[in-house]
């Protein structure tokens with residue numbers, strides 16, 4: 413077998429899938445958001461998802477969207493995926509990096525993105541495009557020269573199958589003689 417695989421993940425799919433995998437850690441029952449920061453050498457330097465701050469139990473702080481009192485909702489407490497990805501960085505800084513994120517950043521995250529030196533944002537969903545926060549975020553990105561574009565994946569799904577590593581071994585067992593003799 414000399415030929416390389418052709419159906420490997422593209423870089424963009426790989427980084428966006430990393431953001432989506434991180435989102436699977438979120439306890440938010442409505443919106444799970446993940447973010448992945450990549451440097452100019454295509455190295456991942458930070459990953460994050462939306463969640464309660466350290467020391468604020470996600471069993472005790474609220475996950476509601478609407479309550480009579482704002483203190484009963486998640487909005488005053490939850491750390492956004494973009495903020496966590498920046499704070500989780502494993503490099504000195506995130507200057508000139510690209511952020512892959514499931515949802516277009518809000519205005520507060522846009523400020524953090526700009527101030528941290530990230531130059532490009534690749535997002536999947538713009539479902540809050542009508543919101544003032546999103547409009548403000550785009551105004552700031554445009555003014556600060558942060559590029560942003562929506563990622564439309566070629567394949568809607570990236571499947572992670574924990575059993576496939578064993579399955580690949582199985583196909584090479586001597587019980588399939590035709591295959592093994594072909595290879596010899």
Ligand SMILES: O=c1ccn([C@H]2C[C@H](O)[C@@H](COP(=O)(O)O)O2)c(=O)[nH]1
Nearest residue numbers: 440442443445462492493517518521
């Ligand atoms: O830029 C953003 C905007 C929002 N989030 C998180 C914060 C919340 O946990 C949800 C939004 O909740 P909705 O139920 O969709 O109102 O998404 C984020 O991580 N980054």
Ligand SMILES: [Zn+2]
Nearest residue numbers: 492517518521
């Ligand atoms: Zn935000």
